[in-house]
Amino acid sequence: xxxxxxxxxxxxxxxxxxxxxxxxxxxxxxxxxxxxxxxxxxxxxxxxxxxxxxxxxxxxxxxxxxxxxxxxxxxxxxxxxxxxxxxxxxxxxxxxxxxxxxxxxxxxxxxxxxxxxxxxxxxxxxxxxxxxxxxxxxxxxxxxxxxxxxxxxxxxxxxxxxxxxxxxxxxxxxxxxxxxxxxxxxxxxxxxxxxxx
Numbered sequence: 001x002x003x004x005x006x007x008x009x010x011x012x013x014x015x016x017x018x019x020x021x022x023x024x025x026x027x028x029x030x031x032x033x034x035x036x037x038x039x040x041x042x043x044x045x046x047x048x049x050x051x052x053x054x055x056x057x058x059x060x061x062x063x064x065x066x067x068x069x070x071x072x073x074x075x076x077x078x079x080x081x082x083x084x085x086x087x088x089x090x091x092x093x094x095x096x097x098x099x100x101x102x103x104x105x106x107x108x109x110x111x112x113x114x115x116x117x118x119x120x121x122x123x124x125x126x127x128x129x130x131x132x133x134x135x136x137x138x139x140x141x142x143x144x145x146x147x148x149x150x151x152x153x154x155x156x157x158x159x160x161x162x163x164x165x166x167x168x169x170x171x172x173x174x175x176x177x178x179x180x181x182x183x184x185x186x187x188x189x190x191x192x193x194x195x196x197x
Contacts, residue, residue, distance in 0.1 A: 039093075044075035047083065048150045050143050054087050054096045057133040064135055067125075068096035072136060072147070074154055081161060083154045085121075087136075097134065099123045103159035107151040114141045117148050 054067040068089040076083045087097040099121040110116040116137040123132045138144045 041073075041075055041086070043079065044077050044084075047074040047076055047154070048147065049073050050138060050147060052087070052139075052143070052147075053137045055135040055137070057135070067134075068094065070096065072097070074101065074150055083158065085151075095125045097121075097123055098125045101151065101154045101158060103155055105151075105155050107148050109144075109148070110135055110137075113137070115139070115144050117144055119151070 050072055051070070052072045053069045054072070055064040056067050057063075058065045068087065070088050070090040070093075072085065072087040074083055075086055083101045085097060085099055085101055086095065088095055102121075105119060105121060107117050107119040110118050116135055118133065118135045120131070120133050122129050123134075124130075136147065138147065
């Protein structure tokens, strides 16, 4: 029996034999080609890009549920100037949040935690519009403050754009009215001239 114990020890202690190169070559079953992936972010510039964890409030369960962990971005469209918030999960790149930042939106620090903040938005991450209450948590207080400041700046800039657009529309209407008034005045003066002749 002693000899069997020593044999076992020798087998356990013996270094594993290195894999032998048999020279066999295996051809791939399927040949994969490179595919261009479009994210929908090609026409946008990133204003902010931070790592974070996103939660949504579940009204039915009355609790916060994790939506995903990844990078949150503010993306400004190159042509329209509209800004949207997009968050994708780190490994799968699945969209966790996707909504426009509107002038009426506000972001607040989450009660009791300086590293997180909350806001309300109509989100399109699941392919349908849903009103959601979001909470986002950052690794540092500085990142949270940067996010909140950027969020407020974007909302303010969107408000100014809406005001400018409204002012431009009003100016266009006033110009149209004044042109129509001038035409009416010209028509009346032409009618008076014809009646006098």
